[in-house]
Amino acid sequence: MSEMSLKEELQTATSTSRNQDLVRTNNRKRWRTDLTGWLFVLPFLLIFIIFLVWPVIFGFRMSFFNWTIGGNGSSHFLGLANYQELMGDGAFWKALGVTLIFTVISTPILVVLALGLALLVNRAIPAQALFRTIFFAPFILPVSVVTLIWSWIYQPGFGLIDGTLTNLGLSEIQWLTDPTIAMIAVIILTIWWTVGFNFVVYLAGMQQISPELYEAASIDGAGTWARIRYLTIPLLNRFTSLIVILQVIASLQLFTQTYLLTSGGPNYSTRSVIHYIYDTGFTSFRLGYASAMSYVFFVIILVVAVSQFALVSRQSRKGRNA
Amino acid sequence: MISEQHQLMASQANSGARMTRRNFLQQTAALGIGGSAALTLLNACGSPLASSGTHVTYWNLFGGGDGVRMVQMENNFSQSHPNINLEAVTLAWGAPYYTKLAMAAAGGRPPDVAISHMTRVPIYASENLLDPFDIDELARYGITEDKFLPAIWQRAHYNGKLYTIPLDTHPFVLYYNTDICQKAGLLNADGSLKPLNSPEVLMDAFKRAQQVTGPGTFGLAAEAQAITAWRLFYTLYSQLGGEVLSADGKTLTMDDTKAEQVLSFMADLTLKSKVASPFQDYAGAVALFGSGKAAFHWNGEWEVTTFLAQKDLHFNMAPFPQLYDTYRVQADSHAFILPHQLAVDPARRAGALEYISYMLKNSQNWAAGGHIPAYLPVTESDAYKQLKPQSNYASVAANAVLDPIAWFSGSGSELENQAGAAFQGVFTGAMTSTQALQQFKAALQKLLAIPAFN
Numbered sequence: 028m029s030e031m032s033l034k035e036e037l038q039t040a041t042s043t044s045r046n047q048d049l050v051r052t053n054n055r056k057r058w059r060t061d062l063t064g065w066l067f068v069l070p071f072l073l074i075f076i077i078f079l080v081w082p083v084i085f086g087f088r089m090s091f092f093n094w095t096i097g098g099n100g101s102s103h104f105l106g107l108a109n110y111q112e113l114m115g116d117g118a119f120w121k122a123l124g125v126t127l128i129f130t131v132i133s134t135p136i137l138v139v140l141a142l143g144l145a146l147l148v149n150r151a152i153p154a155q156a157l158f159r160t161i162f163f164a165p166f167i168l169p170v171s172v173v174t175l176i177w178s179w180i181y182q183p184g185f186g187l188i189d190g191t192l193t194n195l196g197l198s199e200i201q202w203l204t205d206p207t208i209a210m211i212a213v214i215i216l217t218i219w220w221t222v223g224f225n226f227v228v229y230l231a232g233m234q235q236i237s238p239e240l241y242e243a244a245s246i247d248g249a250g251t252w253a254r255i256r257y258l259t260i261p262l263l264n265r266f267t268s269l270i271v272i273l274q275v276i277a278s279l280q281l282f283t284q285t286y287l288l289t290s291g292g293p294n295y296s297t298r299s300v301i302h303y304i305y306d307t308g309f310t311s312f313r314l315g316y317a318s319a320m321s322y323v324f325f326v327i328i329l330v331v332a333v334s335q336f337a338l339v340s341r342q343s344r345k346g347r348n349a
Numbered sequence: 350m351i352s353e354q355h356q357l358m359a360s361q362a363n364s365g366a367r368m369t370r371r372n373f374l375q376q377t378a379a380l381g382i383g384g385s386a387a388l389t390l391l392n393a394c395g396s397p398l399a400s401s402g403t404h405v406t407y408w409n410l411f412g413g414g415d416g417v418r419m420v421q422m423e424n425n426f427s428q429s430h431p432n433i434n435l436e437a438v439t440l441a442w443g444a445p446y447y448t449k450l451a452m453a454a455a456g457g458r459p460p461d462v463a464i465s466h467m468t469r470v471p472i473y474a475s476e477n478l479l480d481p482f483d484i485d486e487l488a489r490y491g492i493t494e495d496k497f498l499p500a501i502w503q504r505a506h507y508n509g510k511l512y513t514i515p516l517d518t519h520p521f522v523l524y525y526n527t528d529i530c531q532k533a534g535l536l537n538a539d540g541s542l543k544p545l546n547s548p549e550v551l552m553d554a555f556k557r558a559q560q561v562t563g564p565g566t567f568g569l570a571a572e573a574q575a576i577t578a579w580r581l582f583y584t585l586y587s588q589l590g591g592e593v594l595s596a597d598g599k600t601l602t603m604d605d606t607k608a609e610q611v612l613s614f615m616a617d618l619t620l621k622s623k624v625a626s627p628f629q630d631y632a633g634a635v636a637l638f639g640s641g642k643a644a645f646h647w648n649g650e651w652e653v654t655t656f657l658a659q660k661d662l663h664f665n666m667a668p669f670p671q672l673y674d675t676y677r678v679q680a681d682s683h684a685f686i687l688p689h690q691l692a693v694d695p696a697r698r699a700g701a702l703e704y705i706s707y708m709l710k711n712s713q714n715w716a717a718g719g720h721i722p723a724y725l726p727v728t729e730s731d732a733y734k735q736l737k738p739q740s741n742y743a744s745v746a747a748n749a750v751l752d753p754i755a756w757f758s759g760s761g762s763e764l765e766n767q768a769g770a771a772f773q774g775v776f777t778g779a780m781t782s783t784q785a786l787q788q789f790k791a792a793l794q795k796l797l798a799i800p801a802f803n
Contacts, residue, residue, distance in 0.1 A: 096451040097455050097477060097478050183633065185633075185636075185637075206779070293777070293779070294771070294774055294779070306763070309444045311763050
């Protein structure tokens with residue numbers, strides 16, 4: 028309906044019916060606006076429902092059945108048996124431990140190192156753009172390429188590191204065959220690969236800080252370290268909390284790099300929860316049990332993420348009140 | 350699609366500068382419908398509508414050297430069969446392939462014919478994801494029981510029905526570098542490898558080869574983990590007469606004494622005699638042998654293509670040695686299967702059978718990639734016997750042991766994963782033979798107790 032007809036309507040309306048008409052047209056207008064909004068959202072909404080909401084509901088249902096890949100178990104209702112099995116499944120808890128250890132070790136390094144690199148690059152140094160590129164470049168590589176590069180670096184005997192060590196007369200490091208060192212090898216790879224993202228976020232944050240603040244601080248006699256300690260880091264607080272939350276969630280989802288680099292070995296010492304879920308669902312074809320594990324893990328991630336948000340928002344409230 | 354866009358722009362021009370919202374929505378809807386119609390047409394380019402003749406879709410998992418050969422054979426087939434429109438799809442080996450295949454069959458729109466490892470068939474058959482072959486129909490395409498080894502033909506059945514047509518047998522074999530072995534005095538006058546018929550003789554050969562290649566090298570370059578650990582264990586354990594599971598796949602029948610004997614031999618290789626690196630992975634082992642830095646390598650025969658491509662490498666191949674009582678060697682078989690169709694199209698099914706028949710009869714080509722053809726007229730031909738080094742180990746097909754029959758067994762299965770994880774510890778010394786065996790047995794017990802497929 029065009030504006031013209033609306034105007035005509037208003038002009039020809041009698042004074043008594045005018046108010047009623049206004050209410051009606053307003054209602055119709057709102058309804059139309061709502062409809063337009065929904066129509067714009069519709070294409071995404073459909074995809075969202077078909078590929079996310081529905082599978083989430085369907086998967087939850089599967090977790091109560093002895094569901095196999097052919098769907099034959101859909102008639103075999105198990106109740107909570109899958110969840111009970113999970114409670115006593117050592118392999119699940121071991122995989123959860125692997126994921127948590129990886130997260131606890133890798134997250135602080137990925138945050139602090141990114142901050143350090145950003146501080147270095149943010150100074151007026153020659154070839155700043157070159158360093159920025161070097162630190163960020165690995166992030167754009169696909170995971171398959173990253174693991175291929177590192178599997179040859181970690182190669183025993185003639186790999187880049189072990190080859191050099193033997194040539195220097197030193198003993199080799201068992202990068203991928205010693206359970207403890209394999210985890211370190213995965214963490215090193217992950218840092219090299221993903222620190223660039225946090226680095227860029229920090230760099231963007233630093234470039235938003237007004238130079239006048241540093242100038243004023245310098246006049247007040249603050250040295251380089253004092254400026255970083257009392258100016259840069261506090262002003263980056265919002266960025267830090269964003270990076271930490273994103274990083275924790277990303278680290279908890281550890282899968283592809285270990286799947287490709289170590290296949291979860293040696294002896295499952297680097298098999299993450301998601302890898303175990305994948306093995307159960309797609310190698311052993313036990314979709315029901317894999318779904319049950321997914322839901323337990325989903326709840327764990329949810330709890331971690333929500334408590335982080337709560338912590339961060341309380342801190343920022345405290346910051347404002349002070 | 351492009352013409353639709355032109356239409357949209359033209360109508361925009363007609364309606365003047367100001368486009369109403371209703372107009373916009375109408376046009377977008379038209380574009381959307383038009384767009385999907387165009388997509389349908391595009392799809393049709395790769396489907397039977399676009400060309401005359403029967404359409405046959407075929408999935409396989411050959412990504413390596415044998416994949417190149419498979420594509421050649423597919424092209425040859427298409428050229429000689431203009432009436433059949435073959436659409437071949439290669440997918441990633443292992444779990445990704447088997448998942449997709451199962452999903453497609455469960456969803457009712459699978460390929461007409463596909464490749465599977467014979468050892469992975471029971472779980473598919475039991476889940477009703479496969480159609481059995483009709484023996485009488487097969488006979489019309491020259492595929493009959495007498496053209497295959499009895500054991501493999503037997504294994505192609507499940508519950509009394511024929512579910513697979515074997516294309517090849519691919520055993521675990523021994524590769525040796527002829528230059529190094531010559532210097533180490535391990536070759537006969539005719540250039541063949543002297544028999545390595547006991548653990549002691551084999552170990553001694555590795556040591557002598559290692560002296561030739563010098564300090565810092567190993568006589569044997571072999572993956573000391575994952576699937577190779579299983580292949581080695583299962584070969585030797587079977588040579589001792591051991592069995593892992595009962596014939597029905599429901600009970601663990603591991604003979605601890607025999608298993609520990611084999612595991613001690615494996616530990617000896619890397620820890621006591623130190624003729625192989627305890628930390629070697631697959632790619633590294635292939636690279637070491639391929640670059641002539643190691644005298645021996647054991648693996649599946651399919652790496653022959655990789656090694657033939659190395660100009661400076663002089664090597665030969667032999668059956669995996671017999672170290673114990675009876676000759677046995679771990680193997681699997683690539684086989685054709687018919688994924689379950691909701692409604693079988695007779696023309697497409699006939700095309701699929703024609704394709705299978707062609708591939709079997711022309712598997713001389715396939716043999717060049719290392720695999721032993723399952724179709725006996727090919728393996729008995731002179732052309733195959735003259736194919737060296739590939740025909741050196743053809744005799745082992747009769748003594749091949751395939752992975753135990755169980756839903757969690759077979760190539761790329763949980764059983765192989767669990768074996769690899771446990772036995773790697775034996776090579777590195779992280780576990781004793783007894784500990785590794787207990788871990789593997791516990792894993793198998795857990796799998797046997799799972800209700801999913803029992």
